[in-house]
Amino acid sequence: VGRLILVLGDQVSEDLSALRGADRDDDVVVMAEVADEAGYVPHHPKKIAFLFAAMRKFAARLRDDGWRVAYTTLDDPANSGSIPGELLRRADEFGTSHVVATEPGEWRLIHALQDCPLDIEIRPDDRFLASHAEFDRWAEGRKELRMEWFYRDMRRKTGLLMENGEPAGGKWNYDHENRKPAPDAVDFGGPMQFTPDETVDEVLELVGRRFGNNFGDLHPFWFATDQGQARRALTHFIKHALPKFGDYQDAMLADDRFLYHAVISMYLNAGLLHWREICDAAEAAWRAGDAPLNAVEGFIRQIIGWREYMRGIYFREGPDYTSRNELGHGRSLPGFYWGDATNMRCVSKAVEQTQAEAYAHHIQRLMVTGNFALLAGIDPHEVHEWYLSVYADAYEWVEAPNVIGMSQFADGGIVGSKPYVSSGNYIAKMSDYCDGCHYNVKTKLGEGACPFNLLYWAFMDRHRERFASNPRMAQMYATWDRMKPERREQILSEAETFLNRMAQGALV
């Protein structure tokens, strides 16, 4: 044959650079379910099932379109267990050493391909809006890489929400309208759910058997697993939830796991949806008067702004990014991130839904589990591995800048100009978690004090040298300094006691 065309699990898209110009008669598409990819972190079973099902259905679709597909299932006795291993095996089988690949989204796998003794052409992944070169050009010579400036360039480049070269409505960003606390009632029933078909059922059996002990519930499984289903899920969101997406973007409710979020990141990242169709659909809803500008602008910003910016940072910062630890945090991730009991209702609820759905929305990831890990001084690499494992949308290119950068400040301030830390007050304002919590969010120290309140000051005190000169944090240091020394000492000592009990595995 001519060449092997590699299609990875998160590349199930017909418009893939590796497939472009390939010859259906001469070339062979290689796809493989392999132990290495399924095991480099203990992925949530729903994440593995979603990818395997999407891969199998994509392979079937390619075959229907006349492609030759060499597909390895996980259970195949000949399975070599790794992507390079499968390429070598197929190269031998088909008598070719030429491979075309689309750049993987993790350095780990890029290096594995580079080290593979075959002639591998790695093409850019142009399912993204900004190429590496374009991001680097934008970043070059800037002192600070603020997302907002990058985003405006992407608005100009795409023409999304632009009118005669100006941003629609006269402003680039409507975020100040997007911070409403949790509503009393949500009139959106959540993302569209799909009944497993035969392919999905087969995968569920396999994943249950092989990964049943991983953290996370495999059943009920309702994700879309092909392009048609993912598009229906998108349309459902645009019609029923987008209008209120902006208002409640930062809200959290214990008994509503999705609020007005799209729940499409796993589809977008795997290749079942394209950023352009998502953004076009959102813009069309605004033009038709079906969704307000604050919602549509906020939503489009997440996709052509934050998502592209994060990817740019990951590839620009290089392979050592996930081991950065600028704040020198070294505690182990407590067991309650993996489902052990905790008295902190916010953390317990966020982890519980993560376990059930392989999903949590942005503010839960940032201001509950992320905030707690940062305040408690957890080793950012462990935090990174947790996020990479438990969310169905998690691949390093997007997860690492969100976790190491935005959430844990472990990159020293490349992604964020200040750490995302808050006391319990923020959680109380934006959610209903504190009602019925073992702790009292209004209690700052002593019996029943909310741990976020104690740890917040301990964090500020611990990193005073680094943050005191940050103008956006000066006011908090002034508040801290106005407290009586005995009060400060008591807070620090209670925070220390809490962390020690947590480290010993006590119920906290």
Ligand code: FAD
């Ligand atoms: P919506 O809230 O409806 O937003 C729409 C879309 O915007 C998302 O589907 C996503 O594609 C994009 N988006 C929004 N925020 C971001 C962001 N910060 N970075 C990149 N894209 C964004 N997103 C991932 O795709 N994979 C991850 O592994 C991941 N890890 C995260 C870890 C932490 C600590 C934090 C704070 C955020 C993380 N995010 C990650 C970003 C964000 O939380 C998810 O994209 C979002 O929750 C997905 O749900 P949704 O589709 O309902 O999003």
Ligand code: DLZ
């Ligand atoms: C995440 C994942 C999993 C669980 N399994 C596979 C697999 O068996 N085969 C495959 O080709 N890809 C898988 N993936 C996605 C890859 O890990 C992903 O392509 C890289 O992490 C780069 O983003």
Ligand code: SF4
């Ligand atoms: Fe979380 Fe504190 Fe509120 Fe409890 S009181 S839910 S620990 S913020």
